[in-house]
Amino acid sequence: METIVLAAIIFVAVRAVVLNFAVDGPSTLPSLIDREMPLVDRNVYFHFDQNDPRNLLPGEDREGEDIVYPFHLPERGAIIVFDPPPPPAATEPVGVSTSRPSGQPYMKRVIGRPGDIVHIRNGNVYGNDTPLDEPNLDGDITECTTDPFCGPFLVLDRTVFVLGDNRDNSTGSLAFGPVLLDDIIGEARLPYWLRNVFGLVPDPDYPELAR
Numbered sequence: 001m002e003t004i005v006l007a008a009i010i011f012v013a014v015r016a017v018v019l020n021f022a023v024d025g026p027s028t029l030p031s032l033i034d035r036e037m038p039l040v041d042r043n044v045y046f047h048f049d050q051n052d053p054r055n056l057l058p059g060e061d062r063e064g065e066d067i068v069y070p071f072h073l074p075e076r077g078a079i080i081v082f083d084p085p086p087p088p089a090a091t092e093p094v095g096v097s098t099s100r101p102s103g104q105p106y107m108k109r110v111i112g113r114p115g116d117i118v119h120i121r122n123g124n125v126y127g128n129d130t131p132l133d134e135p136n137l138d139g140d141i142t143e144c145t146t147d148p149f150c151g152p153f154l155v156l157d158r159t160v161f162v163l164g165d166n167r168d169n170s171t172g173s174l175a176f177g178p179v180l181l182d183d184i185i186g187e188a189r190l191p192y193w194l195r196n197v198f199g200l201v202p203d204p205d206y207p208e209l210a211r
Contacts, residue, residue, distance in 0.1 A: 019186060021081050021105065027170030028079065028107055030138050031202045032191060038201055040081050042186035044071050074110045074160050077204040079188040081105050082179050105185055108172045112161030119151035120144035125163070127209050136202050140167040149174050
């Protein structure tokens with residue numbers, strides 16, 4: 001009984017930190033292959049509204065939200081797992097859907113963060129008018145015919161712009177628009193199944209944007 005209880009505690013503790021997801025399809029090739037299973041850090045994007053505890057104190061209630069990320073926002077180049085957004089309704093602003101997503105989680109790479117301007121031009125992806133060096137694409141070009149997401153597209157607050165590495169078989173935000181930060185499940189970190197070489201998920205950080 002002690003062994004069973006201890007195993008259950010360890011299982012719950014581990015699941016509170018990481019999850020395992022299976023890659024379904026070729027959209028993340030060549031970085032992650034079909035049926036590969038990376039561990040996903042589910043706490044790296046943990047956030048909370050500072051106004052919630054503040055409003056418990058006596059005094060004037062604070063309206064709106066004051067969101068804090070103790071670790072960091074999703075970084076450019078990270079592969080994230082998220083609930084896909086549905087197409088925006090006719091009454092919603094272009095590029096933002098407030099409807100709750102449904103269905104199987106997606107796995108894509110972050111291309112644009114809040115405030116970035118993403119533009120698909122001549123088969124290349126531009127961030128803030130700078131062409132991105134994407135060695136993870138293995139020579140693929142990025143085609144886009146789905147205005148307005150071809151750009152120039154401003155990534156709004158609390159959203160990210162995502163694309164799959166296998167651009168011929170994955171569209172990402174070009175099809176469904178940016179992803180709400182609240183819909184991100186976690187970041188893919190360490191593949192542990194069907195991997196010939198042990199190592200972290202390839203994670204370009206696009207230093208040209210930092211310059």
